[in-house]
Amino acid sequence: MTLPTTLDEAVAALTAMPAAVPVAGGTDLMAAVNSGQLRPAALVGLGRISEIRGWQYQDGHALLGAGLTHARMGRPDFAALIPALAAAARAAGPPHIRNAGTLGGNIATAAPTGDALPVLAALEATLIVAGPGGARREIPVSHLLAGMEMLRAGELIGYVRVPLLHAPQVFLKATGRTGPGRAVASVALVLDPARRGVRCAVGAIAPMPLRPLDAEHWVAQLIDWDHRAIVPEALHAFGEYVAAACIPDPAPAEDGSVPQLPPAVLHLRRTVAALARRALGRALS
């Protein structure tokens, strides 16, 4: 186990030991180690890299360190900047998990139920990846989650750049119980008043967050942007639109009959519709 203090040292350590695994909060990694699924030859601890544990501002964007913990992101000062990410961080699990688990770890694990992921997708966040020799490159978070681009050997997620939109944002999550639990479905919705846009992402129902782009464009035209208001019928229709986009009807069979979705899937679709409708309703209230 090595404990570098800068991002470049960490990258150097990973390059020197290709079998080493980086560890930040360890909430996913150590569970895999404890259950015997993973026996890393060496660990590179990222906990001492102070440059990635805070955030800074950069021309209308926030540059979030990958080492930010969920607990830190849940605090009011952060919530004032990026409300949806703060809400997702607060919903991400019990306090001991939120104290350890990091933003970068959530992205690297890329679990379908990762709570920060739909928010980052809705914000169209970009990752700043540190590579050997002080190299830096940018990857849109959706490209990484979709597997269009991958992290290369020795690379680490250093920062996440998100736009500061100065407008309401909502993250809603449906779980199986009142206490902390994995999302059954989640919806992140952000308003971009400067561009008169709505951006929405649905989490947990697919291997990566889904963006219902048509529904976003359609509903953005129906919003009264001067008063930030919308008619209730449009709100309902938006919910249904998002749900149908993310969980489409099955294709008609050869004989022309339309097969029914199983009850559990229909319920999931109803849940997504309710979450999307509530999210937009709250953003505009």
Added chain:
Amino acid sequence: MSNEAAAPAQAAQSTDTAAAPEPLPHGLGASLPAADARAKTEGTFPYAADLWAEGLLWAAVLRSPHPRARILSIDTSHAREMPGVHAVVTHEDVPGTPLFGRGRADRPVFASDVVRHHGEPIAAVAADHPDTARMAAAAVIVEYEVLDPVTDPEQAFEAEPLHPDGNLVRHIPLRHGDPSVVGDVVVEGLYRIGRQDPAPIGAEAGLAVPRPDGGVELYTASTDPHADRDTLAACYALPPERVKVVVTGVPGATADREDRGFQLPLGLLALKTGRPVKLTATREESFLGHTHRHPTLLRYRHHADAEGKLVKVEAQILLDAGAYADTSSDALAAAVAFACGPYVVPNAFIEGWAVRTNNPPSGHVRGEGAMQVCAAYEAQMDKLAKKLGLDPAELRLRNAMATGDVLPTGQTVTCPAPVAELLQAVRDHPLPPLPKDTPEEEWLLPGGPEGAGEPGAVRRGVGYGLGMVHMLGAEGADEVSTATVRVQNGVATVLCAAVEHGQGFATLARQIVQETLGIDEVHVAPVDTDQPPAGAGCHGRHTWVSGGAVERAAKMVRTQLLQPLAQKFGMSAELLQITDGKITSYDGVLSTTVTEAMEGKELWATAQCRPHPTEPLNEAGQGDAFVGLAFCAVRAVVDVDIEVGSVRVVELAVAQDVGRVLNPAQLAARIEAGVTQGVGIALTENLRTARGVIRHPDLTGYALPTALDAPDIQIVKLVEERDVVAPFGAKSVSAVPVVTAPAAVASAVRAATGRPVNRLPIRPQAAVVTPQ
């Protein structure tokens, strides 16, 4: 007796109201804290997983990945050759009887020719490091011919036998009364109950140490040490006196601990290697290894007259026993006997079956059998109330059972049965405030503090559940416990093989001795099988049978103490009284302290307690099968988000028939824990399988209630009508809230949504109201 009883009740009240300088609570009726509470909260209390021995080896068990397969060959040669591996054992290495089981010996120590459930042990390894042991277990090559598993209990009747004993574990066709009777109103329903896992906080762990005499000692959190010892001895072909089970701290037990499929390989490896062997189960192994609550399918038809009086109940109950019988026979007896609930039903026709499948094995989890039927008959009562246009509580009151009524098994209820009183108590308790009447920031909506709950979509519902369980073993089980009380230098010690697993026996034993002998310092000795047996820790056995034995032994010591004093003053010992450590005579002539009278003496007494015998149910399901019954009423208040179907239990009001309160704090804790486990059954706890394979054997997939899921629990009434046949008049308290709470929660969700809610745990899609 009545004087003795009144005194501590007053003492308890005074300690409750008085300020701090009072001495520590003691005696029956007082909230004596558990002796080990501090060590447990500080983390210094040793559990089996903390044990260590010089030169110990680590064990690992190879388990079947298939629910059903034929084993073609087992090749252990690679595992044996791995450096650090000391022994590999399979079915060939079991020297004694190859089969064991709680009800019936039908389960192999290691699978030999077939595997019948996912996670069945096939081989075990002892090695010098836990990782080596796991790798060696993985290196055992087993060739399987995978077979199609039977996972639907309804298909078990027709399927080819999964076991030489056949697929039917037990069938009880209960017939009581006149089958031709028909009611004015008939309601029918089909109900399904999921698979609850006991999910103990501490997973299984143990240490086996070989003895110089060729025997073995097992240190583990057993809740039934003598039965475990007998099983181990039989499988090892050793006389029972050469196998010793030493009970360590028990980290949570709402079911049988420890799984014998885990103990047996451990002891065998110690015998084989001649070295201490330790095994600590992972959470996954724990889920795979131990037994679960019986998944149950129930079909009901209730007949009632126009006033809502029940006239006939017909039911079919199908218990999924999993691959092995275990305690399924007992669970089925309870399910059939309590199929109508605590209601007067003159005619009952109940068919009950427990069948084998390739699903994970079922066994004892508290309230087994009674819990599943409670959810179904209470759903039927709700349906009946709706059909008759009656208030659900009123319908239940019209049918409530009382002492002197007859169970469908033909047994007359002779113990207190204050069912109506319990129901009235919870019904009349004030309802909790609605969310809209509280400040918005305090709202805890369904879905949790950061959830998606929307106040406009939340509906509140109120529902009722009435439940009953039997106490002690049923159907002729021999119940006996032996206890020894020793007093020396003013300190009393209790020796009894009743395991303290959280039910509070150790605290109760101290209270009993304090009460009888006036000695405050009482220790309860650790349990091992060198002591005489006390039975398994379930069905309120230790409060009743072991508590009774402790009381008798303490009374014998008391007589030994008082006899010489009484003789000196020319009176009988009965005229002397011990209160607060002082011995006084009825006339006040004699007054001395217990410490003084004890001076230089060592007093011992051993006593047994054996409740009155019961009889097995006959071929028509009739018989006096139960020693005693306990009842509970729960009113549930729930909030349901009717768009996404999330449910939050806001409050559970509980009224319980407890006989007598022996330790108020401990009693309240048991009830709170019980109803919380019930909330788990109602909403989240279901160990899911796909074609017999357990899908998420971890505590993320298997959602136990958290502090946020536990509702506000109001214990509104404890009915203290003493059961004359029970020692102290006290009833068992832990199981009946588990039985009743799920039915009440389902009833409340029904009231909130108008949906039938006929499956537990309640799935979100069953709690959704679709707009018309």
